[in-house]
Amino acid sequence: MYEDIIIRPVLTEKGYDGIAEKRYAFIVDKRANKTEIKIAVEKMFNVSVKSVNTVTCPGKLKRMGRNEGYTPTEKKAIVTLHESSKAIEAFNTLS
Numbered sequence: 021m022y023e024d025i026i027i028r029p030v031l032t033e034k035g036y037d038g039i040a041e042k043r044y045a046f047i048v049d050k051r052a053n054k055t056e057i058k059i060a061v062e063k064m065f066n067v068s069v070k071s072v073n074t075v076t077c078p079g080k081l082k083r084m085g086r087n088e089g090y091t092p093t094e095k096k097a098i099v100t101l102h103e104s105s106k107a108i109e110a111f112n113t114l115s
Contacts, residue, residue: 022059022060022063022064023064024049025048025049025052025056025057025060026046026048026057026060026061026064027046027047027048027049028046028047029044029045029046029047029110029111030045030046030047030096032045038098039107039111039112041100042100042101042102042103042105042107043098043099043100043101044061044098044099044101044108044111045096045097045098045099046061046096046097046099047094047095047096047097048074048095048096048097049095050076050093050094050095052095052097054072054074054097057072057074057097057099058072058099061099065108065110066106067101067105067106067107067108068101068102068104068105069099069100069101069102069105070100070101070102070105071099071100072097072098072099072100073097073098073100074095074096074097074098075095075096075098076093076094076095076096077093077094077095077096078090078093079091079092079093079094
């Protein structure tokens with residue numbers, strides 16, 4: 021169930037900068053709200069979440085020859101952990 025909400029982590033330079041401050045970015049289900057995202061992260065990684073910020077990233081216009089179309093719209097969640105909480109181990113190996 022929680023795997024349906026958290027789709028994948030966002031691994032970018034800006035995302036790596038937040039790891040030191042216990043701030044992690046994830047691509048989440050478009051229908052998920054902040055409360056559902058918070059519960060999913062807490063249960064999946066066994067951490068304590070302080071806040072969740074979300075942004076909906078609209079799809080970009082792409083062309084393939086004569087045809088035009090849009091890439092899928094994604095929802096990104098930036099999750100901040102409490103200072104007393106442990107870090108997420110999967111991200112610690114990346115920095």
